[in-house]
Amino acid sequence: MKKGSYILLIELEEKETVKIGPGNRELEKGFYTYFGTAFGPGGLKRVERHSKQASGEKNVKHWHIDYLTTLEKSRMIKAVKFPEKDLECELASQAQNMIEAFGSTDCKCGSHLAYFHEREEGEALLEKMKAKYLNS
Numbered sequence: 001m002k003k004g005s006y007i008l009l010i011e012l013e014e015k016e017t018v019k020i021g022p023g024n025r026e027l028e029k030g031f032y033t034y035f036g037t038a039f040g041p042g043g044l045k046r047v048e049r050h051s052k053q054a055s056g057e058k059n060v061k062h063w064h065i066d067y068l069t070t071l072e073k074s075r076m077i078k079a080v081k082f083p084e085k086d087l088e089c090e091l092a093s094q095a096q097n098m099i100e101a102f103g104s105t106d107c108k109c110g111s112h113l114a115y116f117h118e119r120e121e122g123e124a125l126l127e128k129m130k131a132k133y134l135n136s
C-alpha cells in the first residue's frame with residue numbers, strides 16, 4: 001500500500017462539541033478539510049479507515065480526526081490522496097479558519113483541520129491543492 005498525504009472533506013450537519021484531551025472543541029455546522037499523512041504501516045489505507053469510521057462501520061477513536069468522523073451528524077464527502085508526498089503540514093499551512101489544536105499534536109502546526117461555511121469553499125481548496133501538488 002502506498003504511503004503519502006491526504007485531505008478529507010467532511011460535512012457536519014449540526015453544531016457539535018467534541019471533547020479531546022483536556023479541552024472541548026466547538027465545531028460549527030458546515031464543512032471541514034483535514035490534512036493528514038500516512039507514512040506508517042498500511043500507508044494510505046488509513047483513508048479507507050477514515051471513511052469506514054465516517055459510515056459508522058467502525059468506531060475507534062485514536063486520532064483527533066476520529067472524533068469528527070464518528071459523529072452521527074458528520075459524513076465524509078471525499079478524500080484526495082497525494083501518494084509519496086509528505087505534505088500534511090505544508091497543506092495545512094495554506095488553509096484558513098483553522099480549528100485550534102486539532103490533529104497537530106505531532107508537529108508544530110497550530111492545527112490540521114480547517115473550517116468552511118460553504119461546501120464550494122472546501123471543494124475549491126481541494127482543487128487548488130490538486131492542481132498544485134498532483135502531477136508535479
Ligand SMILES: [Zn+2]
Pocket residue numbers: 088089092104107108109111112
Ligand atoms: Zn503539521
